[in-house]
Amino acid sequence: MSNNQKDEVHRLAEVFKALSNPNRLHIFLRLVSCCPPGTKCSSDAAIRRCVGELGRDLEIDPSTVSHHLKELRRAELIRVERRGKNILCWVDRETVLGLANLLSGGSLPTLLEKETGSMEEKANDRSNF
Amino acid sequence: MSNNQKDEVHRLAEVFKALSNPNRLHIFLRLVSCCPPGTKCSSDAAIRRCVGELGRDLEIDPSTVSHHLKELRRAELIRVERRGKNILCWVDRETVLGLANLLSGGSLPTLLEKETGSMEEKANDRSNF
DNA sequence: TTGATTGTTTGACATATGTCAAACTATAAA
DNA sequence: TTTATAGTTTGACATATGTCAAACAATCAA
Numbered sequence: 001m002s003n004n005q006k007d008e009v010h011r012l013a014e015v016f017k018a019l020s021n022p023n024r025l026h027i028f029l030r031l032v033s034c035c036p037p038g039t040k041c042s043s044d045a046a047i048r049r050c051v052g053e054l055g056r057d058l059e060i061d062p063s064t065v066s067h068h069l070k071e072l073r074r075a076e077l078i079r080v081e082r083r084g085k086n087i088l089c090w091v092d093r094e095t096v097l098g099l100a101n102l103l104s105g106g107s108l109p110t111l112l113e114k115e116t117g118s119m120e121e122k123a124n125d126r127s128n129f
Numbered sequence: 130m131s132n133n134q135k136d137e138v139h140r141l142a143e144v145f146k147a148l149s150n151p152n153r154l155h156i157f158l159r160l161v162s163c164c165p166p167g168t169k170c171s172s173d174a175a176i177r178r179c180v181g182e183l184g185r186d187l188e189i190d191p192s193t194v195s196h197h198l199k200e201l202r203r204a205e206l207i208r209v210e211r212r213g214k215n216i217l218c219w220v221d222r223e224t225v226l227g228l229a230n231l232l233s234g235g236s237l238p239t240l241l242e243k244e245t246g247s248m249e250e251k252a253n254d255r256s257n258f
Numbered sequence: 259t260t261g262a263t264t265g266t267t268t269g270a271c272a273t274a275t276g277t278c279a280a281a282c283t284a285t286a287a288a
Numbered sequence: 289t290t291t292a293t294a295g296t297t298t299g300a301c302a303t304a305t306g307t308c309a310a311a312c313a314a315t316c317a318a
Contacts, residue, residue, distance in 0.1 A: 006151075009158065013151040020146035021306070022139045029138065032234070051265060061308050066266055068306090085264055085315050100232035103225050105161070150276070180295060190278050195296055197276090214285050214294050 015099065018075035024068040027054050031078060031091045050086035144228065147204035153197040156183050160207060160220045179215035 019025050031047055031054070055065035069089060072078045076095045081088050148154050160176055160183070184194035198218060201207045205224045210217050 009155050010151045013149055013154045016145050016154065017149035020142055020149045022135075022142040023306085025142045025145065026138050032232075052263090060306090062265065063267080063309080064307055070266090082265095082314090087265065096232050100229045103161075103229035103232070152276085181293095189276090191295065192279080192297080193277055199296090211284090216295065 012102075015075045015077065015095065018071050018077055021068070023058055023060055023064070024071060026058060027065065027068055028072055028077060028091070030054055031089060032096070048088040048090045050083075050088055052086070054089060141231075144204045144206065144224065147200050147206055150197070152187055152189055152193070153200060155187060156194065156197055157201055157206060157220070159183055160218060161225070177217040177219040179212075179217055181215075183218060 019028060031049065033047065051065060051069060052062070054069070055062060058065070069078065069080065073080060076092050078089050079092050148157060160178065162176065180194060180198060181191070183198070184191060187194070198207065198209065202209060205221050207218050208221050
């Protein structure tokens with residue numbers, strides 16, 4: 001087994017680990033949620049919420065929320081940006097859809113090389129496990 | 130936030146946790162892999178491998194492999210069955226595709242109520258977070 | 259500048275996790 | 289029955305993780 005492959009699996013495991021804590025997952029799901037029941041929604045409409053709002057009614061300390069957001073950011077599952085006193089968060093669609101593709105039978109590099117390879121290269125890459 | 134919702138998130142977090150360890154994820158990916166590059170493959174062709182084969186060249190103790198498989202089974206990501214001296218493993222497609230659907234923007238219950246609700250009920254359920 | 263809001267960092271600690279080794283169980287073959 | 293093969297369970301232990309509290313930093317309003 002190549003070291004490169006090991007690294008790829010390791011990186012992917014970190015993404016899953018970021019979603020493995022109930023509180024952290026809850027925060028993430030609030031960002032993933034998009035349209036209210038029955039309505040259409042543009043797939044480009046990114047939901048952005050501030051940190052305080054995300055932790056609200058989860059009954060955990062603000063510092064813990066902050067810690068969780070850092071993990072999600074490290075995994076590239078979300079992105080953040082300061083807006084005045086607040087810090088806005090939204091999901092990184094590319095990473096999330098890459099994950100979905102992998103679980104649907106897509107190849108691993110589709111997720112991991114998201115910033116380097118072209119779409120065509122990704123579509124033809126079938127180096128599965 | 131309802132207790133029911135909390136339970137659902139908790140269960141989902143366990144599924145992700147099962148994929149959060151590099152070795153365990155590697156084992157899982159070997160089961161997910163299906164067709165060699167460039168070939169078509171029936172989506173119903175379940176890959177089944179025995180425990181020993183799965184741990185091969187991962188350089189971890191057989192007892193550790195066994196432990197990891199138990200976690201994957203607990204998360205309903207794989208299924209197992211004894212065949213003579215061996216124990217065969219294959220992925221639980223329903224759980225995996227449910228995960229993929231969730232990450233593609235589907236609702237949470239699609240994954241979690243996989244054994245109870247009908248397909249139609251699932252398609253109409255938009256109780257997002 | 260002072261005070262109020264929002265969020266982050268650090269330190270501490272209890273709990274969970276991954277791993278191996280050794281003992282054990284189940285099946286098949288001789 | 290005895291032996292070999294395949295996998296599981298248990299015990300032990302080092303490391304990682306989640307959480308809170310307290311101190312800190314950044315921005316805005318008065």
